Amino acid sequence: MIDEIQVQGRKILQQMKPYSPGKPIWEVQQELGIDYVVKLASNENPLGPSPKALEALAAFLPELNRYPDAGAKLLNQALAAQLNLQPQQLIVTNGGDELITLVAETFLEAGDEIVVPSPTFSEYEFGATLMGASTVSVPLNDDYSYDISAILSSVTERTKLVCICSPNNPTGTYLGKEDLKRLLDALPKRVLVLFDAAYTHFASAEDYTDGLEFVRAGYPIIVLQTFSKIYGLAGIRVGFGAASVELVSQIYKVKEPFNVNALAQVGAAAAIADKEHVDKSRKLNAAGREQLYGAFRRFGLRYTESMANFILVELGPDAQTIYERLMQEGVIVRYGVGWGLPGHVRISVGTQEENAFLIEKLGGILAKDGQ
Known part of the structure; x- marks a missing residue:
């Protein structure tokens, strides 16, 4: 039997924090046994490629x-x-x-x-x-x-x-x-x-x-x-x-x-x-941000106005629980703890239908919690 490998990496590796990407759709489907999953976690273009x-x-x-x-x-x-x-x-x-x-x-x-x-x-x-x-x-x-x-x-x-x-x-x-x-x-x-x-x-x-x-x-x-x-x-x-x-x-x-x-x-x-794809993507994103802003206001949630294709939303002390419950409902968002924002999630702007699905699921969770 070969002896235990003793090769050591660089000492600096002890300080490294590997990047943690959002879960892919297939993984969530497989883990939770659900068919329809909306991924609003990685700031991807919901229109697809050019x-x-x-x-x-x-x-x-x-x-x-x-x-x-x-x-x-x-x-x-x-x-x-x-x-x-x-x-x-x-x-x-x-x-x-x-x-x-x-x-x-x-x-x-x-x-x-x-x-x-x-x-x-x-x-x-x-x-x-x-x-x-x-x-x-x-x-x-x-x-x-x-x-x-x-x-x-x-x-x-x-x-x-x-x-x-x-x-x-x-x-x-x-x-x-x-x-x-x-x-x-x-x-x-x-x-x-x-x-x-x-x-x-x-x-x-x-x-x-x-x-x-x-x-x-x-x-x-x-x-x-x-x-x-x-x-x-x-x-x-x-x-x-x-x-x-x-x-x-x-x-x-x-x-x-x-x-x-x-x-x-x-x-x-x-x-x-x-240019046509770029213009469509911009317009979709601008409309999607406003769609989500309106929902967050109705829910009484604080958010940061964004110049990007995502929105930082404050959910408070229950943010991690809400993040996990959204995933169970088929919505992947990004939990903010990695940025030192444990009370927040980052939500990518999707299509009108994807945004509506998020709004429906988030609204249901908040209603059950009495928010």
Whole structure:
């Protein structure tokens, strides 16, 4: 018999907190023995993928015996033309998550610090911890807006990176253009800003910025966007970063050669030209947010107005119980404990029918509890 394996992982792994995604529909169906399940937990596009992307994917299937383009040149060029950037200012990645990891691998070393407004997406801290860097959390204001003064006060000589998610996951709040400019102008030029604009296409506020204007102006900023949300391509994992040529060239040094599969490249290149799908998705989301807002008001629930395709809802001390009961009724939402919000859930905006199903089930649970 072979002796017990004694191979040890890196010590830093003891501090790592793996990302915990929402349960897939099939798993809930299998666990609970129910047929109809609505998933409003992962901020996916309820309209499905871009039709143009599906057409391009089907046409490309016979080419799958070939390796993908290591530089994703065709997609890179299409993005550059649409965004008014040079191709050398863009890096295509395996979803936005890979870009976050690549930024950490490129710019962070043991002992460095990153500044992260909180609550927010957990992968910023994950990437920093992986590299032995520390995360300095800066609480958002009571209304979940950004406190620029507090962010700047948290910057030290060890700060290498400031992470801003706008619209922010899970709150749906955003950082306005003037506040982002104030932050960029005040930060030391050695500090990089990672501006996560994964939900940018859903934002409608007049003072919202996707951050790309600051890339064009030459600031030390890298903007993250993804094809997982508005374009409905979460299943094939493709995103990108936009920054100066100098910053992108450094990130390329740690990128794997075939990081983005060929289908993802082809599908994304077709999706960005699908204006009709984008417009439909925006309109559906805007109407869905209002549908859900109205229900939450009727139920007497506090919620945060969102610039994204999800809404943060306060359910109070019974939030976990309500979350679990919703799942038993066939509705998957996201419980907020992972963000330090145990009294909240995050609810993705679905179709009108999916939203109505959630409203019916949530209303029934609240009525039984006498709320």
